[in-house]
Amino acid sequence: MDERRLQRAFLALLLAFFVNFLGYAFIVPILPSWQTQFGLNATQATLLVSLWAVPLLLFGPLTGRITDRFGAGKTVFVSLVLLTASCGLYVVATNEWVGRPFLLLAFARMMHGASGATIMTAGLAAASRLWPVRFGEQAGKLLGTAAIGGLFGPVLGGVLFTWGEASAFTLLALLTALVCPVMWASMEVVGGPREDTTPSASIGVFFSDRILFRVGVLLAITTVATGALEAGVPLFLDDALGLSSAAIGGVLLVMVLMQGLGSVIWGRWVDRHGPTRYMIIGWFFVVLSLLGVGLVGYVLSGNMAVLAMILLLGSFQFFIAAAQIPMLPMIDTATNRALGEGNPGLAFGVFGAAWAAGTIVGPLLVGPAFDAFGSWAIALGGLALPALGALLLTLTNRDLLHECYEEEIKKRKSALEVAHEGLQSE
Numbered sequence: 001m002d003e004r005r006l007q008r009a010f011l012a013l014l015l016a017f018f019v020n021f022l023g024y025a026f027i028v029p030i031l032p033s034w035q036t037q038f039g040l041n042a043t044q045a046t047l048l049v050s051l052w053a054v055p056l057l058l059f060g061p062l063t064g065r066i067t068d069r070f071g072a073g074k075t076v077f078v079s080l081v082l083l084t085a086s087c088g089l090y091v092v093a094t095n096e097w098v099g100r101p102f103l104l105l106a107f108a109r110m111m112h113g114a115s116g117a118t119i120m121t122a123g124l125a126a127a128s129r130l131w132p133v134r135f136g137e138q139a140g141k142l143l144g145t146a147a148i149g150g151l152f153g154p155v156l157g158g159v160l161f162t163w164g165e166a167s168a169f170t171l172l173a174l175l176t177a178l179v180c181p182v183m184w185a186s187m188e189v190v191g192g193p194r195e196d197t198t199p200s201a202s203i204g205v206f207f208s209d210r211i212l213f214r215v216g217v218l219l220a221i222t223t224v225a226t227g228a229l230e231a232g233v234p235l236f237l238d239d240a241l242g243l244s245s246a247a248i249g250g251v252l253l254v255m256v257l258m259q260g261l262g263s264v265i266w267g268r269w270v271d272r273h274g275p276t277r278y279m280i281i282g283w284f285f286v287v288l289s290l291l292g293v294g295l296v297g298y299v300l301s302g303n304m305a306v307l308a309m310i311l312l313l314g315s316f317q318f319f320i321a322a323a324q325i326p327m328l329p330m331i332d333t334a335t336n337r338a339l340g341e342g343n344p345g346l347a348f349g350v351f352g353a354a355w356a357a358g359t360i361v362g363p364l365l366v367g368p369a370f371d372a373f374g375s376w377a378i379a380l381g382g383l384a385l386p387a388l389g390a391l392l393l394t395l396t397n398r399d400l401l402h403e404c405y406e407e408e409i410k411k412r413k414s415a416l417e418v419a420h421e422g423l424q425s426e
Helices: 001-026 028-038 042-070 074-094 101-130 135-164 167-185 212-240 247-272 276-299 300-325 327-339 346-372 377-379 384-396 399-425
Strands: none
Touching: 001 074, 001 101, 001 167, 001 212, 001 300, 001 327, 001 346, 001 377, 028 042, 028 212, 028 300, 042 074, 042 101, 042 346, 074 101, 074 167, 101 135, 101 276, 101 327, 101 346, 135 167, 135 247, 135 300, 135 327, 212 247, 212 327, 212 346, 212 399, 247 276, 247 300, 247 399, 276 300, 276 377, 276 399, 346 377, 384 399
């Protein structure tokens, strides 16, 4: 395929991932205002944040089947249109133009999350088809861009809401709508319906296949850890170290930037040397980082504790990307071996559900742990236990994972060489 068209398609996917995650955290600084406006309790307010991941958990496999049936390009385009529409619902609810605006907010959040889930599924499926031997690098760039969108979301949301309240969502809708024509222009390149799709492919294979099940467990553990830290770190920094909101925001900024950087770097290296070595490196340093967080909470205080936390949390985010990004090529290659080439959407939909499950479970672990032990150091440092389990699981299955990946990649390289030779002969 023409390289220029591929670059244009990749730009469209990058923008889609960016606006998707821009809206994910856009509402976070707005929650206190909504809480006052609608008389919400803390549970209702935080529920609005968590609802984003629920459609991915419930409908991940369905988004995959839709992608494989109708094509990644059309699926992403329609999802962007729905994403824009959900921003419009935020405007209606915030202005209280309908009765029971909180229910409309919840529906808008669910619609936002469902659209975003489909963009993730279809985008990764498209990347696996367009760049079969460079998928790690391209997937890393997509998720790194998503992380940057998630970083700017709360900043932009807070500034725009302070400036114009409900009109903030009008601008969010406008930004999302601007990506729609870009995707429309590249829809055919991003991907049409797959002729080799297997409609009868069973979701059960993702539980019965040794490799797919293990990768799913590992992926879920990564999001358990990141979800727990997203919820627990701001509370820990405020409660134990007494940091201001601005300082907490600075620590979170470092965390997100390191994850975005790690996604790009590790994705590139995975394509060169295979995924398993980086998964092991990632889990090893994730365990050390989490143990360090617990130790710092016990031993240090003041500026030394703050500096150590920035270093450790930044390290955690960088190396969790090393554990997480290589799993995407593993999902792709293991699914091809188990189901054939026609079901990448289904694969990423199922594993998106595992991703969402970890995101939801993580915050539910760290809070009760703090309530039980009265210590953020134990609550956060205790996350080293599931991370250690993931490290041992990766080590004990290292050869199995490596052989599966290498076998599939060799087939793809051979197919590309044959296709290239055919073009040259013509």
